[in-house]
Amino acid sequence: MSSAPQAVSAPAGPGGGYRSVFRVREFRAVFAAHLLSVLGLVVAEIALTVLVFRATGSPLMSALTFALGFLPYALGGTLLAGVADRRPARRVLVGCDLVCAACAAAMVLPGTPVAGLLILRCAMAFVAPLFQGTRNASLADILGPGDVFVLGRSLMRMVAQSAQLIGFGLGGLLLTVLAPRAAIALTAAGFLCSALLLRFGTAARPARAAAARTSPLAGLRAVLGDRRLRALTLLFWLPPVFVIAPEALLAPYADGIGAGTVALGVMMCALPVGTIAGELWAGSALGPRTRSRLVAPLAAAGMLPLLVYAARPGVAAVLVALLLAGLAHAYTLGLDQWYVEAVPGELRGRAMTLLSTGLMTLQGVGMALAGLAAEFAPVHLVVTGAAVLGTTVVLLLLAELKSAAPCPLPPVPSAARRRPPTEE
Structure with missing residues (x-):
């Protein structure tokens, strides 16, 4: 390919809302691929947990199987972040889907041991x-980097x-009629379909060549070395550490x-349902x-409803608090x-990774810290403390974000601000 195609954005005019995102053909392919891979992964997690428990009879091994969906994230994200900018995006996405499909297919083989x-x-x-x-x-x-991008991210x-809500129910239903390995085979098929959608439904774009000479550590410094970008990143990272506490402790509470x-099942759905409703409202209205x-104001007030835990409330009050959060x-x-x-274009891949x-x-x-704290203090006080x-x-x-640079109202989407590349 001689040059990258230009971003094709649908106009995000008044009242366009989420419909403006679905007017973009490539996004429809990415959206469908995302849906297939997420559903497949949730089903695989449930089926694999059941498979390991049946093979070992160990609750610890079953729990470890679920935890392994989180533990390698830090290592993979740190070591592979630079690949997102050094390789063409479509090639990376299809390659990751094929790796996951191959892993799921190998799990289906009857001779595969628990290890x-x-x-x-x-x-x-x-x-x-x-x-x-x-x-x-x-x-x-x-x-494009404007409002249509924001709505696209929200949809994802x-x-x-x-x-996740549907997948857990679907996984449980599938396991009533299929063996765990057969359910995992559906996951492999889902990843293959996702790879095909991304390969033939999205355009080929070249790698961000400016990032090709930077090491993973240098890229990490470039992303977190900028004061404003660091504050924005932490504003994404840190609130979930505390918001996750009531979810992690719902069963003992x-x-x-x-x-x-x-009642426990209904309460477990409250926070994600509130999150989806909040994003739909903000994106549509x-x-x-x-x-x-x-x-x-929303970020500052987001955890205040959880202070109701100080009074050790009943189910109704907890539901309202979680929905508001x-x-x-x-x-x-x-x-x-x-x-x-805030992110320079040539570092966008590793920044997002x-x-x-x-x-x-x-x-x-956050889940681990909440559980640890609940070993030494009542659950309702742990959640209250997490909110504070x-x-x-x-x-x-x-306050740090305001000091780093004032937060003006966003410019017109087509005139998104660009920053010069960070020197290494």
Whole structure:
């Protein structure tokens, strides 16, 4: 290919909303591929957990199988981040899908031992941050860096949230009629279909050549060395560490207040449902300027509903608190726009990879810290403390962001600000 095609963005005029994103042909292919891979991965996690438990009879090994979906994220995201900029995006995406399809296919083989199953799961998780970062960076090429990109990112997040809710139910249903290995075979087929969609549904674009000479460590310094970009990154990373606490501790909290399994299931859905509703509202009803204005107030107030835990509330109050905390997540749409404007184009791939890596890794850290704290303090006080600490952290980050550079209202999407490359 002699040159990269220009980003084809649908106009994001008033009232366009999410429909403007689906007018872009390439995005439709990326969206469908994302849906297939997320659903397939959720089904694989459930089936693999059941398979390992049946083979070993060990709850610890079963739990470890699920945890391996998170643990390799930090290593893979750090070591592979530079690949997102040094290689053509479509080639990276298709390659990651094929690696995951091959790993899932190997899990299906009857002779694969438990240790092999765990290694294969690690391999899938190892390439996941590279795939996510490359896809998120390529969205800016496909949709342009303006408001259509923000809405595209929002849709991808909502798909991930919804697919997890649907996928767990679908996985449980599949395992009533299929053996675990047969369910995993569907995952392999899903990754293959995703690879085909990305290969034939998206355009070939060259690598970001300016990043080809930088090492992974140099790229990490370039992303986190800039004061404003570092503050934006931390504003994505750190709030979930605290927001995850009520989710991680819902089972012991429900047991402590005498709630049944049905109430527990409803409470577990509250935060993701609120998150999806908040993003739908912000993306459909608000324009880019309004979303930008709401970043600070929504981020600062997002964890305040969780303070109701101090009174050790019942199911109804917990549901309302979790829904409100989820709704406040709408601030990420404005934050997305600030972030893509702050990242130099030649570092966009590794920046997005590191962003995904930090989000997944720190959520796992947050779960572990919440569980550890609950060993020494009542669950309702742990959640209350997480809300207080989280709000304090967000306020400090917002102050740092304001000091690094004032947060003006976003410019017209087509005139997104560009920064010169960072020298290494």
